[in-house]
Amino acid sequence: xxxxxxxxxxxxxxxxxxxxxxxxxxxxxxxxxxxxxxxxxxxxxxxxxxxxxxxxxxxxxxxxxxxxxxxxxxxxxxxxxxxxxxxxxxxxxxxxxxxxxxxxxxxxxxxxxxxxxxxxxxxxxxxxxxxxxxxxxxxxxxxxxxxxxxxxxxxxxxxxxxxxxxxxxxxxxxxxxxxxxxxxxxxxxxxxxxxxxxxxxxxxxxxxxxxxxxxxxxxxxxxxxxxxxxxxxxxxxxxxxxx
Numbered sequence: 001x002x003x004x005x006x007x008x009x010x011x012x013x014x015x016x017x018x019x020x021x022x023x024x025x026x027x028x029x030x031x032x033x034x035x036x037x038x039x040x041x042x043x044x045x046x047x048x049x050x051x052x053x054x055x056x057x058x059x060x061x062x063x064x065x066x067x068x069x070x071x072x073x074x075x076x077x078x079x080x081x082x083x084x085x086x087x088x089x090x091x092x093x094x095x096x097x098x099x100x101x102x103x104x105x106x107x108x109x110x111x112x113x114x115x116x117x118x119x120x121x122x123x124x125x126x127x128x129x130x131x132x133x134x135x136x137x138x139x140x141x142x143x144x145x146x147x148x149x150x151x152x153x154x155x156x157x158x159x160x161x162x163x164x165x166x167x168x169x170x171x172x173x174x175x176x177x178x179x180x181x182x183x184x185x186x187x188x189x190x191x192x193x194x195x196x197x198x199x200x201x202x203x204x205x206x207x208x209x210x211x212x213x214x215x216x217x218x219x220x221x222x223x224x225x226x227x228x229x230x231x232x233x234x235x236x237x238x239x240x241x242x243x
Contacts (some may be wrong), residue, residue: 003043005031006032010050016060017133029056064109065130065237066090069229076119086127087113089232095234098228103236116140117148117197117221125150125218126226128237138243140197146222146243150192151185153215154201158190160236162209166190170208172198177205 007021016024024030028038031051037044044050051058070076074086092105100110103109109131115204117127118140130136139146158166166182181193192202203213219226229235 001044001047003045005043006030006037006044006050007040009044009046011133011137013050014134015050015052016056017137019095020133024052024056027055029053054125058130060132063131064103064113065128065132065135066109066113066234067224067226067229067237068127068129068234069226070119070124070127070232071232072122072124075121076115076117080121080123083091084123086115086119087129090129090234094233096229118199119218120200120203120216123216123218124231125216126221126224126229127182127218128221128224130237135237135243145195147220148194148197148218149218149220150194150202152190152192152206152213153188154190154206154211155188156211158209158211165209166192166205170205172201172204177201180205 006020010016010021010024010030011018016023020215021030022040025037025042027039028036029052030037031053032044032048034051039131068086068089070086070089073083074089075083076086078085087110090110095105112131113129114131114136116130116136119127128135128139138144163182166180168177168179170177177198178195180195181191183191185191194201198204202216206213224237224241224243
């Protein structure tokens, strides 16, 4: 059987991200069949056992994941001219006071904290930022199938056959979209449940059926909901919670 790069195998097994795996290997924190591996690029057989030492496991327990109710006007990732990234909102005064947090804010929680998925500048709602590569892979890895739920206020007429197209039958960028669940929430608001996240996907889907989006809010990712988290505030993902 062909050998596979150790860091790739660690990522596939959900032990950590590939970037984290490389760092753990360099630190001598990774063992294969009980033998310490500290050389980057090492390849092993897929049948071999990989373990992390206590230092790596301890570090992983310190990693945080943050849930933010992103307002309109903030970019989810890299800064753009005239606009701030959503991470600037992760500060003590914006922590959700009504949530029983088991963690206290520390500056170290901002290190390597990155958005796991995008939310457009003109959209609001639930944005996940994490230090944990395992969670990032779960949410935005190429094999991710996590549901994302949105409430979308629209203008225009939507015949039944066009609603059926929103559910399945549209293509973007030359690729057929995965089946979605789209239904009326009320007379001017649609509820979208998607299993993928192409750039500005919902707005572009609506354009294809002659609808104009005038408001878009993400309210759920997997099993985690926005709930009563106020706009512009954030909280930690609790240990009992999972996507």
